[in-house]
Amino acid sequence: MRDNLITVGLDIGTTKITTVIGEIGADGTVDIIGEGTVPSEGIKRGAVVNLERTTQAIRHSVAAAERVAGVRVHEVFVSVSGSHTRALTSHGLAAIRRHQEISQADVDRAIENARAVPLDPNLEVIHALAQEYVVDGQEGIKNPVGMHGVRLEVDVHIVAGAAGPLANLRRCVQEAGLSVRGFVLESYAAGLATLDMTEQDGTVVVVDMGGGTTDVAVFKRGNLAHSACIPIGGDHVTADLAQILKIPTEEAENVKRKYGAALPELADPDLTLEITTAGGQTHAISAFELSRVIKPRIAEIYNLVRDEIDAALGPVELVAGSVVLTGGGSLLRGTSELARERFRLAVRIGRPRGVGGLTDIVGGPGHATAVGLGLYGASSGSGTPMPRTSKAPVEATSPEPDVVVAPLPKAAEEPRTPPPAAEPSKPKGDGKSIWERAREFFKDWI
Ligand SMILES: Nc1ncnc2c1ncn2[C@@H]1O[C@H](COP(=O)(O)OP(=O)(O)OP(=O)(O)O)[C@@H](O)[C@H]1O
Numbered sequence: 001m002r003d004n005l006i007t008v009g010l011d012i013g014t015t016k017i018t019t020v021i022g023e024i025g026a027d028g029t030v031d032i033i034g035e036g037t038v039p040s041e042g043i044k045r046g047a048v049v050n051l052e053r054t055t056q057a058i059r060h061s062v063a064a065a066e067r068v069a070g071v072r073v074h075e076v077f078v079s080v081s082g083s084h085t086r087a088l089t090s091h092g093l094a095a096i097r098r099h100q101e102i103s104q105a106d107v108d109r110a111i112e113n114a115r116a117v118p119l120d121p122n123l124e125v126i127h128a129l130a131q132e133y134v135v136d137g138q139e140g141i142k143n144p145v146g147m148h149g150v151r152l153e154v155d156v157h158i159v160a161g162a163a164g165p166l167a168n169l170r171r172c173v174q175e176a177g178l179s180v181r182g183f184v185l186e187s188y189a190a191g192l193a194t195l196d197m198t199e200q201d202g203t204v205v206v207v208d209m210g211g212g213t214t215d216v217a218v219f220k221r222g223n224l225a226h227s228a229c230i231p232i233g234g235d236h237v238t239a240d241l242a243q244i245l246k247i248p249t250e251e252a253e254n255v256k257r258k259y260g261a262a263l264p265e266l267a268d269p270d271l272t273l274e275i276t277t278a279g280g281q282t283h284a285i286s287a288f289e290l291s292r293v294i295k296p297r298i299a300e301i302y303n304l305v306r307d308e309i310d311a312a313l314g315p316v317e318l319v320a321g322s323v324v325l326t327g328g329g330s331l332l333r334g335t336s337e338l339a340r341e342r343f344r345l346a347v348r349i350g351r352p353r354g355v356g357g358l359t360d361i362v363g364g365p366g367h368a369t370a371v372g373l374g375l376y377g378a379s380s381g382s383g384t385p386m387p388r389t390s391k392a393p394v395e396a397t398s399p400e401p402d403v404v405v406a407p408l409p410k411a412a413e414e415p416r417t418p419p420p421a422a423e424p425s426k427p428k429g430d431g432k433s434i435w436e437r438a439r440e441f442f443k444d445w446i
Pocket residue numbers: 012013014015016017040045046081186209210211212213214233234235236238253256257258327328329330331332333365366
């Protein structure tokens with residue numbers, strides 16, 4: 001009997017490094033079979049600042065996940081924080097020969113033309129994600145192949161990463177004995193893991209509230225339409241508390257998680273905390289007062305998200321139908337209530353969905369990116385054969401995949417989203433490039 005393939009997400013965050021191992025079933029569904037989380041080391045705002053410490057932390061995270069899964073990991077999909085990426089949407093055009101149907105080659109040409117934008121030489125393209133197509137002015141076409149027309153247009157969202165930070169990330173992963181199967185924008189991965197079917201039909205803003213940054217992704221009918229990064233995250237809230245209460249960061253983090261709230265109205269009105277400062281003095285602060293320190297920071301983050309979307313797409317309440325908050329920072333009490341107030345839209349907390357297996361472990365918003373990376377790997381047809389734990393030699397480094405033109409995989413009926421895997425049973429090395437396999441797989445959408 002053939003072993004299933006595995007897909008591995010490695011989320012290198014500012015506060016934690018998480019590895020998620022997913023087993024891709026014959027039907028394309030993904031079961032989480034391994035997870036390992038360790039505190040992040042050597043990372044600042046999504047960028048490596050200490051190669052050795054980051055490498056070591058990656059090793060520990062992957063080893064912990066391997067122990068749970070009982071498999072060896074060789075290749076991983078790695079998250080890239082928006083803090084060192086640039087994103088832009090570019091328009092591509094292809095003329096169609098008279099009396100001819102639109103072919104895949106025409107679609108490729110339109111995408112290629114959209115991609116042909118001058119980029120800073122220090123940037124590497126991470127994603128070039130085709131959105132909907134326009135044929136002779138007719139908008140909203142998912143797959144134009146076979147249609148008739150003379151003019152094919154497409155908008156492509158291009159995400160490019162700064163070469164230096166990407167090289168550092170790749171180096172740490174390689175030093176840890178692994179190869180990078182692909183880089184994936186953190187907020188894109190978070191959206192892949194959390195959006196439900198109705199959200200995939202409209203426009204939704206995904207706000208990934210991390211430790212060092214808040215990453216924003218706007219999905220329009222399941223496609224990434226805009227992405228941005230706000231350089232403030234949950235750790236800034238902790239730092240504010242540490243400074244105001246004059247206590248160490250670790251203590252401030254505990255206070256925030258236990259008693260903090262983004263809205264003073266939600267704080268326990270009867271609770272007063274006795275704080276002992278680093279200098280040994282004690283003072284009291286009510287939970288209400290605590291929240292009055294926290295609220296402006298979260299409000300600032302939301303205002304910056306609003307400004308970003310306003311500038312790129314227009315007033316958020318007009319362009320989007322809802323907001324999905326995810327990432328560890330969304331666990332702070334009152335984040336969704338405050339977001340509802342600020343965005344004047346429906347808001348919910350996005351938890352990973354559409355996977356089976358260890359859902360109790362990876363079911364929180366802090367795991368959205370890691371699970372999304374795994375789903376991305378499965379849906380782009382990049383699963384790798386599952387080597388059982390043994391002294392199997394590490395596979396030769398396979399080339400990183402080229403840009404994958406992949407819309408958000410359609411969610412299936414609850415409770416699981418079978419990620420539409422391209423022939424998941426087919427091991428890599430079938431002679432087709434990842435580009436070809438992804439295209440084959442997504443032919444119904446692109
Ligand atoms: N229960 C909780 N209540 C409040 N805040 C929390 C809770 N759990 C985690 N956080 C906050 O979430 C943040 C970490 O979120 P997450 O794990 O998504 O970040 P990360 O991925 O490591 O960082 P980044 O995405 O910025 O690189 C921290 O600021 C932490 O304080």
